[in-house]
Amino acid sequence: MMPRTLLAQNWITEILPVGSKRLLYEAGQLAAGAGTDFILEASAGVDVHCSAGPATSILVATAGKQANDLAEITALDVFYLGMLHI
Structure with a gap:
């Protein structure tokens, strides 16, 4: 149910799973x-820098x-991680 709720929000621009490569890596991938x-x-x-297990957290980009x-x-x-340099 939650993925549909998230995808229905017009201010959410991206949703990425975070796993063994860690939050900072996934945020870098999003920016790239x-x-x-x-x-x-x-x-x-x-x-x-902490590794996350499978399906333990997601990275959500918002407007x-x-x-x-x-x-x-x-x-x-929910924790704020940072922003993309626009």
Whole structure:
């Protein structure tokens, strides 16, 4: 149910699974795909170098800082990671 809820939001531009390659790697891949750089501004306590197991977390790109909106529609813990340099 949650993937459909996320995909229905017009302010969500990309959803990527995070696995063994870690958050920072996936954020870099997202930026590379957009032809830009990733600017790390992670929330306190977020380990961007830690490997995640299969299907344990996702990276969601939004049109702005909408962590509160994301937390409301998913009822999950949401952490801000950074932004793409536009």
